[in-house]
Amino acid sequence: MAVPAKTIQPADLKINLKNGGLRFEDFRQDTLVASVSKEDLVEAVRHVRDDLDGRFITSTGTDMRTVNGNYRISQLFALDAQRQFLVLYSDIDPQSPDIPAITGLIPGAAWAEREVRDMIGVTPTGHPDLRRLILPDDWPADVHPLRRDFPIDERPPAAPENKVRINLPPKDASLFPIGPFFPTLEEPTFINLYVHGEQIVGMDYRGFYNHRGVEKLGDSELTYHQIPALAERICGICGFVHSSSYCQTVEKAAGITIPRRAAYIRTLLLELERIHSHLLWIGLACHFIGFDTLFMQAWRIREPVMWLTEYITGNRKTYGMNRIGGVSRDLPFDAFERITPVIDKIEAQSAQVVDAIVEDASLRARLEGAGILSTEAARSYCVVGPTARGSGLDIDARRDHPSAAYDELEFEVCVETGCDIWARTLVRIRELLDAIQIVRQVLKKMPSGPIVAEVDEITPYQVGVSGVEAPRGEVIHYILTGPDNRPYRWRVRAPSYNNLQSIPAMLTGANLADAPISVGSLDPCFSCTERIQVVDRDSGNVRIYRQAELLEKFLAKGR
Amino acid sequence: MLKHTISELKEALICLEAGQVTLPYPFQPHPPEGEFRGKPVLNSRKCMSCGACANACPARLISIQDNGSIRTLSFNLRRCTFCGLCRDACPQEAITLSSQFELSTVTPEDLSIHAEFGLVNCRECGKVIGTQRQVALVKDKLQTCEPGFDDTGYVDLCNSCKRRAFIHNPALLMEVKA
Numbered sequence: 001m002a003v004p005a006k007t008i009q010p011a012d013l014k015i016n017l018k019n020g021g022l023r024f025e026d027f028r029q030d031t032l033v034a035s036v037s038k039e040d041l042v043e044a045v046r047h048v049r050d051d052l053d054g055r056f057i058t059s060t061g062t063d064m065r066t067v068n069g070n071y072r073i074s075q076l077f078a079l080d081a082q083r084q085f086l087v088l089y090s091d092i093d094p095q096s097p098d099i100p101a102i103t104g105l106i107p108g109a110a111w112a113e114r115e116v117r118d119m120i121g122v123t124p125t126g127h128p129d130l131r132r133l134i135l136p137d138d139w140p141a142d143v144h145p146l147r148r149d150f151p152i153d154e155r156p157p158a159a160p161e162n163k164v165r166i167n168l169p170p171k172d173a174s175l176f177p178i179g180p181f182f183p184t185l186e187e188p189t190f191i192n193l194y195v196h197g198e199q200i201v202g203m204d205y206r207g208f209y210n211h212r213g214v215e216k217l218g219d220s221e222l223t224y225h226q227i228p229a230l231a232e233r234i235c236g237i238c239g240f241v242h243s244s245s246y247c248q249t250v251e252k253a254a255g256i257t258i259p260r261r262a263a264y265i266r267t268l269l270l271e272l273e274r275i276h277s278h279l280l281w282i283g284l285a286c287h288f289i290g291f292d293t294l295f296m297q298a299w300r301i302r303e304p305v306m307w308l309t310e311y312i313t314g315n316r317k318t319y320g321m322n323r324i325g326g327v328s329r330d331l332p333f334d335a336f337e338r339i340t341p342v343i344d345k346i347e348a349q350s351a352q353v354v355d356a357i358v359e360d361a362s363l364r365a366r367l368e369g370a371g372i373l374s375t376e377a378a379r380s381y382c383v384v385g386p387t388a389r390g391s392g393l394d395i396d397a398r399r400d401h402p403s404a405a406y407d408e409l410e411f412e413v414c415v416e417t418g419c420d421i422w423a424r425t426l427v428r429i430r431e432l433l434d435a436i437q438i439v440r441q442v443l444k445k446m447p448s449g450p451i452v453a454e455v456d457e458i459t460p461y462q463v464g465v466s467g468v469e470a471p472r473g474e475v476i477h478y479i480l481t482g483p484d485n486r487p488y489r490w491r492v493r494a495p496s497y498n499n500l501q502s503i504p505a506m507l508t509g510a511n512l513a514d515a516p517i518s519v520g521s522l523d524p525c526f527s528c529t530e531r532i533q534v535v536d537r538d539s540g541n542v543r544i545y546r547q548a549e550l551l552e553k554f555l556a557k558g559r
Numbered sequence: 560m561l562k563h564t565i566s567e568l569k570e571a572l573i574c575l576e577a578g579q580v581t582l583p584y585p586f587q588p589h590p591p592e593g594e595f596r597g598k599p600v601l602n603s604r605k606c607m608s609c610g611a612c613a614n615a616c617p618a619r620l621i622s623i624q625d626n627g628s629i630r631t632l633s634f635n636l637r638r639c640t641f642c643g644l645c646r647d648a649c650p651q652e653a654i655t656l657s658s659q660f661e662l663s664t665v666t667p668e669d670l671s672i673h674a675e676f677g678l679v680n681c682r683e684c685g686k687v688i689g690t691q692r693q694v695a696l697v698k699d700k701l702q703t704c705e706p707g708f709d710d711t712g713y714v715d716l717c718n719s720c721k722r723r724a725f726i727h728n729p730a731l732l733m734e735v736k737a
Contacts, residue, residue: 314596
């Protein structure tokens with residue numbers, strides 16, 4: 001396994017800037033915390049991006065008015081080569097709630113900065129698109145739900161005048177709205193494509209119809225030990241990565257070391273989750289392009305993984321095993337004997353399916369050269385997971401930010417340089433077969449011992465950042481511990497948050513029939529479809545396509 | 560062309576090998592695996608209604624209410640997420656997660672649990688101090704303590720009356736001084 005580069009020390013952070021520059025604040029385990037005045041922020045971010053090779057993760061806003069009178073806006077970076085995280089925060093005076101936008105430097109920061117404006121009310125000045133992102137269309141303009149003085153059960157009066165306007169297409173292009181329910185993924189998202197005939201020339205996005213405010217619940221209602229149950233329900237496919245990431249974050253902030261056996265059990269479940277998720281995606285991808293035979297077969301092969309997790313954890317999904325300090329139940333006594341034959345069978349059957357996919361000329365012709373995301377675009381939109389690795393970015397949180405038992409296991413980071421859907425497919429296929437090997441190693445090396453560590457009271461106002469490689473990419477949880485046995489701020493960054501932002505780069509110039517599989521190739525997490533409206537902009541006529549008609553259109557290209 | 564035909568044959572073979580994999584559920588029952596986390600079941604003989612489960616429940620579906628001389632513990636299982644935190648929190652091991660998962664019903668009462676417990680009042684001031692079972696449990700526990708710590712005379716007093724009784728008892732005060 002690659003040896004990490006020399007760790008970045010506080011001294012490396014020092015740069016001379018006009019307004020005080022970077023001030024080092026805290027260093028715990030692998031997380032560096034530094035502060036910077038808002039006037040210096042853009043230069044500091046440039047320094048981190050260019051000189052330290054920092055990869056932007058997300059921005060997060062915290063209402064610290066009751067603690068130090070300010071809003072705190074933190075920029076999270078991953079220093080992958082050094083296996084570190086960097087939290088760069090600026091304290092913002094509530095009298096002038098604004099902060100220079102960094103989207104100009106890092107296009108992938110666009111959503112995160114809009115979210116900070118929605119939730120905390122600190123405006124990123126110079127941001128190219130200041131429309132609302134997360135809040136619903138009828139939410140009042142000056143109400144920011146993540147401020148501490150906003151009660152959790154408050155229902156502000158409806159203000160429909162704040163409806164988010166979809167940007168209109170250029171004069172000679174037509175608008176092709178997909179959504180608000182995405183046809184093939186059956187999840188709510190609203191992609192408005194601008195088309196010249198069959199060619200896509202641009203797009204506008206509106207999503208977050210499923211935003212339920214779990215972060216607010218976490219910092220005002222639930223306790224540290226209850227949040228894993230909520231965190232696990234953020235995703236219906238890769239929920240365990242969220243509860244693992246949350247628990248690790250708290251463990252880091254509180255300085256808890258979990259028993260090795262617990263770490264191995266977490267790794268086992270994370271990899272079983274990857275196996276079922278990648279098989280699910282292979283099936284769905286085939287479904288998107290009209291190859292339903294393989295869709296059914298991939299899901300058939302996946303089913304025994306679900307039975308296995310039901311046997312280990314008590315449920316086929318939402319395993320409910322994670323506790324702060326370890327896991328809640330030990331492996332059954334006959335786990336080794338039960339798991340081994342099942343994964344052997346899955347390996348043999350997956351190999352058959354993979355063989356069929358890789359050799360299938362029509363499948364390859366359909367996916368090669370479609371949904372291209374260049375390496376530069378992948379880097380600037382800060383995409384993660386198979387989307388990044390399919391575009392030649394060598395990043396994987398399992399190796400770069402090892403948690404659970406990944407530091408003691410051998411595995412390959414699967415990178416492909418094709419930058420198209422075919423490359424993303426190959427990455428997932430290799431990862432699927434690799435995950436089976438990891439499960440074998442975990443079972444072989446499984447240490448004995450306790451499964452949960454003692455947890456004392458957690459000191460307030462400590463920062464923790466933790467990443468776990470989900471099947472879709474790296475899941476990041478950030479925490480600022482608080483009094484009252486609950487986090488002061490809990491921030492979740494799911495991989496699709498960054499991957500979805502790369503859709504414009506992927507679709508512009510592409511063919512309309514490639515849109516569903518291109519979006520699908522990100523394996524995004526969105527919800528169900530009934531119909532699509534096509535509005536002819538010049539005549540204003542509305543034509544309704546039923547799902548069947550639309551699928552017919554998408555499938556026609558595959559023939 | 561030949562290559563294409565070969566890959567199609569391979570795909571056909573995968574399907575043929577698999578055969579029929581679906582089960583005739585629900586006509587044939589399909590019991591869950593291992594220690595399944597299904598519908599929570601309360602053993603009301605073990606429960607002392609301490610409320611630890613209500614504190615632990617992230618979905619806030621467990622409530623405790625006092626009405627006259629009766630304390631009611633109720634579970635609204637329509638909101639249950641089967642996380643098992645109530646079971647983990649229970650000091651009496653009164654909650655188990657059963658293997659019941661077919662919970663759809665037309666009578667919502669099927670998804671609620673109610674348990675009623677008699678309350679004990681402070682013998683001095685009459686304030687509620689707990690349920691009869693809690694008081695009995697404390698008495699039982701005290702009887703297993705070393706001599707000198709096994710005095711059950713203060714059990715049926717509320718906290719403030721206990722403090723008052725303690726201060727006015729010179730024998731106990733002597734012990735603290737020593």
